[in-house]
Amino acid sequence: MLQDITIGQYYPADSPIHALDPRTKLKAVFFFIFCLFWVNNIYGFIFAGVFLSSVVLSSKVPVGYVVKGLKPVLFVVSLTMLMSILTIPGDEAFRIFVFKGTWQGLRQAGIMAARIFMLISSASMLTLATSTIDLTDGLEALFLKIPLLKRFAHDMSMMMCIALRFIPTLVDETDRIMKAQMSRGADFQSGSFAQRAKSFIPILVPLFVSAFQRAYELAMAMESRCYTGGEGRTRMKLLEYTKLDYTANVVMVIVFCSMVASGVLVNR
Amino acid sequence: MMIQVRGVRYKYDSDSDSYAVDGIDLDLAQGEFVGIVGHNGSGKSTFAKMLNGLILPTEGSVNVLGMDTKDEKSLIQIRRNIGMVFQNPDNQIVATIVEEDVAFGVENLGIEQTKIRGIVDSALTSVGMYSSRLKKPHQLSGGQKQRVAIAGVLAMNPRCIILDESTAMLDPNGRAEVITTALRLNKEEGVTVVLITHYMEELVNADRIIAMENGKIAFDLPPAKAFSDSGRLRSLRLGVPEIVQIASILRENGIPIRENTLDVEGLVEDICQLK
Numbered sequence A: 001m002l003q004d005i006t007i008g009q010y011y012p013a014d015s016p017i018h019a020l021d022p023r024t025k026l027k028a029v030f031f032f033i034f035c036l037f038w039v040n041n042i043y044g045f046i047f048a049g050v051f052l053s054s055v056v057l058s059s060k061v062p063v064g065y066v067v068k069g070l071k072p073v074l075f076v077v078s079l080t081m082l083m084s085i086l087t088i089p090g091d092e093a094f095r096i097f098v099f100k101g102t103w104q105g106l107r108q109a110g111i112m113a114a115r116i117f118m119l120i121s122s123a124s125m126l127t128l129a130t131s132t133i134d135l136t137d138g139l140e141a142l143f144l145k146i147p148l149l150k151r152f153a154h155d156m157s158m159m160m161c162i163a164l165r166f167i168p169t170l171v172d173e174t175d176r177i178m179k180a181q182m183s184r185g186a187d188f189q190s191g192s193f194a195q196r197a198k199s200f201i202p203i204l205v206p207l208f209v210s211a212f213q214r215a216y217e218l219a220m221a222m223e224s225r226c227y228t229g230g231e232g233r234t235r236m237k238l239l240e241y242t243k244l245d246y247t248a249n250v251v252m253v254i255v256f257c258s259m260v261a262s263g264v265l266v267n268r
Numbered sequence B: 001m002m003i004q005v006r007g008v009r010y011k012y013d014s015d016s017d018s019y020a021v022d023g024i025d026l027d028l029a030q031g032e033f034v035g036i037v038g039h040n041g042s043g044k045s046t047f048a049k050m051l052n053g054l055i056l057p058t059e060g061s062v063n064v065l066g067m068d069t070k071d072e073k074s075l076i077q078i079r080r081n082i083g084m085v086f087q088n089p090d091n092q093i094v095a096t097i098v099e100e101d102v103a104f105g106v107e108n109l110g111i112e113q114t115k116i117r118g119i120v121d122s123a124l125t126s127v128g129m130y131s132s133r134l135k136k137p138h139q140l141s142g143g144q145k146q147r148v149a150i151a152g153v154l155a156m157n158p159r160c161i162i163l164d165e166s167t168a169m170l171d172p173n174g175r176a177e178v179i180t181t182a183l184r185l186n187k188e189e190g191v192t193v194v195l196i197t198h199y200m201e202e203l204v205n206a207d208r209i210i211a212m213e214n215g216k217i218a219f220d221l222p223p224a225k226a227f228s229d230s231g232r233l234r235s236l237r238l239g240v241p242e243i244v245q246i247a248s249i250l251r252e253n254g255i256p257i258r259e260n261t262l263d264v265e266g267l268v269e270d271i272c273q274l275k
């Protein structure tokens, strides 16, 4: 059950998407999501969809991995879709008992679902095709360019890096604590929701205690290795743009402009 | 002297009057291999942390290569020279990739980017982890993680490495890996090694064994002498290595085994002399 956690799940493969500079990929996802909110008609979504699918296909990441990332939002999206179909006023499309579904509602629901699914797919694509260390390096490099965030760039990337480093460790630990509690008769599966929630307290308490202990020891270890924050620090690996990144930039400008243009130009 | 400790005392809680380290004087020379033993809570870790300025003494002074640990400006120099490897391998690896972790300390020192790669590669080679340089920490065994931690310290080119119970959480294989690595660094590269441990047999090759008790030094002797008085060891709640026990039983039974026979090879040699 704990193996399902997919934060920062990297799928190593030898593909042009993997080879891109993390900064290029971060910018791409940022602008793609931004453009998604401009798009409000079928043409724009076709552009976006074709672009996204070709990225997924050329990344050699199995499509299933990307689709799996959509599962957690499925329920919320369906619920919001249903709500907008039924509540947005307009011309009647169908009727079940007293509930009236409208064409306008259907359209709105479709747009919203497409947006959210593409948004999440693009974000999972980023984490599937970028190793965590590249991701944090890329974020740090980009943050350093933004005046307001500059001061936090190093601390933020260091925190992310440590968080990612400790996720597998803490997952293992949770697993161990759960087994220890189960062997003493703890039951996490049955009972009402409140009961089940309560049965997690004996897991969370030891987990927190050990996390603090780890944090204390890690801080000690970092200090003894001369860590004093980002100032004066050098890096072993420097990020460098290649021809591939310039090509990607050109492709992206074309796709994103088309997406925005379709939203502005096409008559609704 | 590389490290000079003078009249050092330390208490965690300024209100209480119990000292975790309670009056220690000690000199450590370059190239020494020193073992520190003592039961839990005897103050070994507290003392070790004072050697690189992670903890500053409440009383007394610690002087490293002519620098006082109380002088904040020298702390970086002190810490790069006195590397420290801790007990839990999981709680001292910072980065998500082995080679990145080894680079961590070097990067902190602000060493030129073009030189880091070479430094990291040679540190990894030195502990025999070069082929695992691209692995993730959780894919390594405990012994391998500790060797990565040693490489991280080595990359800073220290004069001394302190291993604070770094073998305590490892299986026998992992322990052997770490001890062999530490010994090799000591013998071949002249790095001073301070090995804090509960396993007496890891210290048969040490130059001195320092036993701690209630924050004080109970004895500071070469291994052969330290192991000879099993009554005192027992009163400090310390064990005696198996080979030393066997040797003393043989001696009691009139078989002439030399006093400084501490390992299997020595014992075999002595027995083969008999006939």
Ligand SMILES: Nc1ncnc2c1ncn2[C@@H]1O[C@H](COP(=O)(O)OP(=O)(O)O)[C@@H](O)[C@H]1O
Residues within 6 Å of the ligand: B012, B013, B020, B038, B039, B040, B041, B042, B043, B044, B045, B046, B047
């Ligand atoms: N962070 C701490 N806060 C308060 N007391 C501590 C702390 N760490 C250790 N001590 C106390 O200091 C004494 C020495 O501990 P320590 O140096 O860890 O011994 P050892 O490493 O030999 O087991 C013990 O009595 C312990 O309870």
Ligand SMILES: [Mg+2]
Residues within 6 Å of the ligand: B044, B045, B046, B164, B165
């Ligand atoms: Mg200790």
